[in-house]
Structure formats: structure tokens, C-alpha cells
Amino acid sequence: MIIDAKNLIAGRLAAFAAKQALLGEEIAIVNSEKAIITGSKKNIMAKYKTMNERGEPFHGPFIKKIPDRFLKRIIRGMLPYKKGNGRQAYKRIKCYKGVPKEFQDKKTETVNKANITKVQLAKYMTVGEVCQNLKLR
Numbered sequence: 001m002i003i004d005a006k007n008l009i010a011g012r013l014a015a016f017a018a019k020q021a022l023l024g025e026e027i028a029i030v031n032s033e034k035a036i037i038t039g040s041k042k043n044i045m046a047k048y049k050t051m052n053e054r055g056e057p058f059h060g061p062f063i064k065k066i067p068d069r070f071l072k073r074i075i076r077g078m079l080p081y082k083k084g085n086g087r088q089a090y091k092r093i094k095c096y097k098g099v100p101k102e103f104q105d106k107k108t109e110t111v112n113k114a115n116i117t118k119v120q121l122a123k124y125m126t127v128g129e130v131c132q133n134l135k136l137r
Contacts, residue, residue: 002028004108005035010074010127012114018078021089030103032095033067033128036116040123045133052134065134067127068095 001020005013013035017027037044052063064070072095080086096103116124 001025002030002103002106002108004031004110005029005071006031007116008035008111008114009116009119010035010037010071013111014071014075014078016111016114017075017093018089021092022079022085025092027093028103029068029071029093029095030099030108031097032071033097033126033131035067035071035127036124037127037130038116038119038121038124041125044125044130048130048134063134065131066097067131068097070127070131071095 003013003017013029017029021027048063051061055061064073072093075093075095076090079090081090112118
């Protein structure tokens with residue numbers, strides 16, 4: 001299953017992808033930098049800034065600053081990744097920046113429940129913007 005993350009809410013997309021992976025489906029998520037995190041820019045950046053400052057330099061937690069890895073980390077939060085079936089499901093999920101050559105001619109799907117047009121929110125940031133702001137700090 002190939003999912004296009006453009007204009008999809010990251011948490012809802014992650015929940016859907018995790019559920020499908022637990023059922024044994026191979027998931028490929030393209031355009032991961034265009035997934036959306038809802039909320040005001042100030043609140044979103046404050047949350048990830050505190051997460052980034054927590055812990056010690058060599059002991060984590062480590063916040064990924066590349067959009068595809070950032071989205072995959074969100075998906076990991078929806079899986080029981082410390083157990084065997086969760087670990088196997090996590091391996092079945094692949095996230096990509098943009099659309100790789102191998103997926104350009106193939107049909108992509110979307111998750112209607114996760115689309116931003118279904119929710120009446122004015123405040124949001126894309127995953128790419130969040131990662132860009134985290135790199136600057």
C-alpha cells in the first residue's frame with residue numbers, strides 16, 4: 001500500500017499506518033514532509049523544543065530532524081514496538097521524502113479520515129516546516 005501524506009494529519013495517518021502494518025500490510029508513505037501537525041506554530045515548536053532539550057547529550061531522547069524519520073518516529077508511538085509483533089510491523093513501514101522513482105508510476109492512496117479538509121482548523125504546520133525549525137535551533 002502506497003500512501004501519499006500530502007495534506008494528511010500526521011497523527012491520524014500514523015494510527016492508520018500502524019493498524020495496517022499490524023495486520024501484515026507493507027506500507028510506503030511518500031511526501032512525508034507534507035504531512036500536517038495541527039495547532040499553533042508557537043505551541044508546536046514549544047513542544048518539540050522541550051522534547052529536544054530533555055535528557056542528556058548521549059542518552060537521548062533523540063528527536064529526528066529529517067521529515068521522513070520524524071514521521072516514522074510518530075508512527076512508532078502508535079505501535080507496541082518493544083514486543084515482537086510491533087517490531088515486525090515497524091519494519092514493514094517505510095517513509096520517503098518526495099516520491100521515489102520506484103513509486104512514480106504506481107497509484108497512491110489517501111486516508112480520507114486524516115485529510116485536513118475534513119477538519120475545520122486554521123492553525124497547522126507541515127512536518128517539513130517543523131523539521132526545518134528544529135534544525136535552526
